[in-house]
Every structure is written in C-alpha cells, then in structure tokens.
Amino acid sequence: MSRRVLRLLLLTGWGLASSALGQTGPVEDLNALPASEIYQRACAACHGPDGRGYPGGEWRERTGLLTPPPDFTDPKFNSREPLADWVIVIRDGGRVLGLSPQMPSFGLVLAEAKIRELARYLKSFGNDARYPPGELNFHRGHRTTKAFPEDELLLISSYERTRSGGTVFRETLYYAHRLGPRYQWEVKGTPTFTTGEAVSGEVEVGLKWAVAYDLAQRWIFTVGLEPAFPVRSDEKWSATLYSTFGKALGDRWTLQSSLYLKWSPPEGAEGWTLRWSGVVHGIFTSARRGLFPALEWTVERGLHAGARTQVWLLPQVYAALSRRGHVALSVGPEIPVRRDPDVRFRIRAFLLWDYADGPFWVGW
Ligand code: HEC
Structure with a gap:
C-alpha cells in the first residue's frame, strides 16, 4: 500500500481503525498529535466531525455501522458516563463494556496518557456543569x-x-x-x-x-x-x-x-x-x-x-x-x-x- 493511500485512509479515519487491528505498519506517531487532531483522523469517520455521530439517521449511509454512535454533545449522555469507562472503551474496544464491537480498540496505537487526553476531549463536547458526573x-x-x-x-x-x-x-x-x-x-x-x-x-x-x-x-x-x-x-x-x-x-x-x-x-x-x-x-x-x-x-x-x-x-x-x-x-x-x-x-x-x-x- 503506498504511503499516499495510507495517509488518505488515515485522513478519513478508517486507517487507524484498521491499523489498530495490525494491518498497517508504522506511519506516523499519532501520540505526537493533539487529541483534537487524533479525533478528526481516527474517530470522526464514525463519530462525526462534531462528535454528534451523524444524527437524524444520517449515520446509516455515512458510516455503515449497525449501532448508532452516541451523541457526545448531549450533556445528559456525556455526563453520566465516567471518564474511566471511556478510557477502557477507547483502549480495549466497545466489546469489553458490552457495547458494539464496531467500536475499535486503540490500545495498540495510542499510549494510555493519550487515550485519557482523548477521553477528556470527548468530555469537553458535552460539558455542562449542571449535570452531575x-x-x-x-x-x-x-x-x-x-x-x-x-x-x-x-x-x-x-x-x-x-x-x-x-x-x-x-x-x-x-x-x-x-x-x-x-x-x-x-x-x-x-x-x-x-x-x-x-x-x-x-x-x-x-x-x-x-x-x-x-x-x-x-x-x-x-x-x-x-x-x-x-x-x-x-x-x-x-x-x-x-x-x-x-x-x-x-x-x-x-x-x-x-x-x-x-x-x-x-x-x-x-x-x-x-x-x-x-x-x-x-x-x-x-x-x-x-x-x-x-x-x-x-x-x-x-x-x-x-x-x-x-x-x-x-x-x-x-x-x-x-x-x-x-x-x-x-x-x-x-x-x-x-x-x-x-x-x-x-x-x-x-x-x-x-x-x-x-x-x-x-x-x-
Ligand atoms: C469504525 C467506527 C468507529 C470508530 C473509527 C470509532 N468509534 Fe467510537 N464508537 C463506535 C460505535 C458504533 C460506538 C457505539 C457503541 C454502542 O453504543 O454499542 C462507539 C462508542 C464509543 C464510545 C463509548 C460511548 C459509550 O456509550 O460509553 C467512546 C468513548 C468512543 N466510541 C470513542 C471513540 C474514539 C475516541 C475514537 C477514535 C480514537 C473512536 N471512538 C473511533 C464506532 C467507532
């Protein structure tokens, strides 16, 4: 696979999902990037560029997923999930918490500290202090x-x-x-x-x-x-x-x-x-x-x-x-x-x- 194609894949987000499964070699150390950048490259393809997960049924055509991705900007959803659970899901994949297996694991590509940073970044999407965490x-x-x-x-x-x-x-x-x-x-x-x-x-x-x-x-x-x-x-x-x-x-x-x-x-x-x-x-x-x-x-x-x-x-x-x-x-x-x-x-x-x-x- 040429470097250009790989980079393109990364840009659409799917690249990282498959590299998490060990299908691609080292391309670029994603850990060097800020969480917002990793999000756009590796998560946005499924979760939407704004974290809303392509609402209104749009996710069906856009993502090919079987389970709708959650709306991270909804403060009720966002607040009720402990940060530690999100760290687990990002690291080990959706399956460990009984979520969709289509939520990939990123533990092989991202360092623990970066995963925490990403989870905190997701929290910032729906941050509303009125909701108890x-x-x-x-x-x-x-x-x-x-x-x-x-x-x-x-x-x-x-x-x-x-x-x-x-x-x-x-x-x-x-x-x-x-x-x-x-x-x-x-x-x-x-x-x-x-x-x-x-x-x-x-x-x-x-x-x-x-x-x-x-x-x-x-x-x-x-x-x-x-x-x-x-x-x-x-x-x-x-x-x-x-x-x-x-x-x-x-x-x-x-x-x-x-x-x-x-x-x-x-x-x-x-x-x-x-x-x-x-x-x-x-x-x-x-x-x-x-x-x-x-x-x-x-x-x-x-x-x-x-x-x-x-x-x-x-x-x-x-x-x-x-x-x-x-x-x-x-x-x-x-x-x-x-x-x-x-x-x-x-x-x-x-x-x-x-x-x-x-x-x-x-x-x-
Ligand atoms: C291939 C598509 C896909 C990619 C890529 C993806 N996700 Fe997901 N993710 C999903 C789906 C689908 C769910 C919903 C699982 C469910 O509700 O059963 C999900 C759920 C989650 C959840 C759990 C929310 C909850 O219900 O507790 C977190 C956190 C999350 N994703 C973070 C990320 C981050 C961070 C990335 C990028 C590093 C990412 N996801 C990339 C598909 C994806």
Whole structure:
C-alpha cells in the first residue's frame, strides 16, 4: 500500500481503525498529535466531525455501522458516563463494556496518557456543569436512597418472618426517571402478602433533587420528598422528607447515607419518625461487571415519648451482571441488632435495570 493511500485512509479515519487491528505498519506517531487532531483522523469517520455521530439517521449511509454512535454533545449522555469507562472503551474496544464491537480498540496505537487526553476531549463536547458526573453514581443499597438522579426500573422483594410464625412478603415495582439536569421523579407500587390476611398495598411517588456535587472531592448531596398512600390497608398516608449524601472513600469504597423524617397523621402520640440509613460498598474491580460486597445499617426512632429505637444491619452483595453493569442483582438478610418484638428476620433482594444504558438483554 503506498504511503499516499495510507495517509488518505488515515485522513478519513478508517486507517487507524484498521491499523489498530495490525494491518498497517508504522506511519506516523499519532501520540505526537493533539487529541483534537487524533479525533478528526481516527474517530470522526464514525463519530462525526462534531462528535454528534451523524444524527437524524444520517449515520446509516455515512458510516455503515449497525449501532448508532452516541451523541457526545448531549450533556445528559456525556455526563453520566465516567471518564474511566471511556478510557477502557477507547483502549480495549466497545466489546469489553458490552457495547458494539464496531467500536475499535486503540490500545495498540495510542499510549494510555493519550487515550485519557482523548477521553477528556470527548468530555469537553458535552460539558455542562449542571449535570452531575457519572463518577458520583454509586451503587444502590436497600434502605438508603441513591444520591444520583437515575433512569432505573427495579423489582424489589422482601420476605419477612414474624415472631408469631407468620410471613410477610412484599413485592415492589419501582420506576425512576430523570428530569432535566438535576431532578428525578419516581413511582413505587407495593402489594403486601401476609399469612392469613387479605392483600394490602401502598403507592409511593417521589421527587428528588441533586442540590450540589463536587467531582474533585467526589461527593454529591440530594434532597427529596416521598408521599405514600395505602391501598386496601388500615395504614395511614405519610410523607417523608429526606436528604442523601454520597461520597467516595478513597479508590475502594463508596458511602451513601440518608436521613429521613416521616410524618403520618398521628394515632395517639405518634406522628413523626426519624430514620438514618447508610451503606458502604467495596469496589475491588475497575470492570463494570462484578461482585461488590456492602454493609448497610438502619436506625429508626419515633419522635414521641416512650418510642423504641430500632437498629438493623443488612450485609449484602451487589452483583453487576451485565458487562455494561446496567443489570444488577442485590441480596442480603436484614438482621435486627436489638431484639425486634415483631420481626425475626427479613431477606431483601432487588433486580435493577438502568434502562438509559440500553435494553435489558443487550450488553451482556
Ligand atoms: C469504525 C467506527 C468507529 C470508530 C473509527 C470509532 N468509534 Fe467510537 N464508537 C463506535 C460505535 C458504533 C460506538 C457505539 C457503541 C454502542 O453504543 O454499542 C462507539 C462508542 C464509543 C464510545 C463509548 C460511548 C459509550 O456509550 O460509553 C467512546 C468513548 C468512543 N466510541 C470513542 C471513540 C474514539 C475516541 C475514537 C477514535 C480514537 C473512536 N471512538 C473511533 C464506532 C467507532
């Protein structure tokens, strides 16, 4: 292949993709070029000269790809992807994160530092500080509210053994949807099946707002409001106001901690209840798929005279199942630290699908 043809190929971007596959000899050290130049030569053919990926269906004729390239200028998409994931994809190709294998790997042609520079350059396409970055999207616990605004669907199960020998089984369908840069609305429906009783239930709605975050310090702070309404049950309606703080503790651990204040029309002295929950996850792999051990705690107390303090511990495993990490399962027993007069123990589980990261069955 003549040098001219090669250079032409490089200019159109396809050259590097194929040289990444080892089909061409050394031509020019791309590592000497600035990220913007590498982008135009090696990425723009598929991702578009402006990083928008030829929107409006144009990508079909232009690129011959089977999966549309993402729009890097969309701040919602751009912000929710951690920089480290993009480094992995550029270095090792789309396949490692369950993305299209047509996204080539550049680890053989580009140095790690250059790949990071490129990833940062892509981030600059859709940079908008109103959107909290995906680095602060920490794993979810069972009792603690997630601080990051999410697009998620969850199936939450809880099986409870009571001291009187009965069982209580709850099944919650939970849908959360992001709204603008910082908000999330949600709806939860929970039927409860108790031995010897008719099915009862609860419907909860909620609004969450990510008030502030700091990427350098790696924390995010969120507040929310959740009214809950009983369905075919003698429970009262209630409203819960909460705040959640999420923080990375070094490279290996993340913490989320929520404080809840619940109000329900009083029966006698009751009315207000205060609850504090927190969860620490261990992050021992840079892959999205993996097992992440966690420990969660809950301390709850009614704010009326003579109320009891309840303390629960919930050791759990968060199993990110898909390569993209967008489908995950978490299971753990919830154990009372002080003897609970009603409940012997509880087992909680949830199946999570982050639907903004793609269909349930894609990315495995
Ligand atoms: C042959 C076409 C092609 C080339 C060349 C290419 N990409 Fe891609 N890239 C894709 C496709 C297609 C996707 C979408 C994968 C998906 O969503 O399944 C993608 C996805 C990505 C993603 C992942 C976004 C996400 O969803 O997390 C990053 C980052 C990326 N490309 C960066 C680059 C960079 C940087 C270059 C140049 C060095 C480059 N790409 C060159 C086709 C290409």
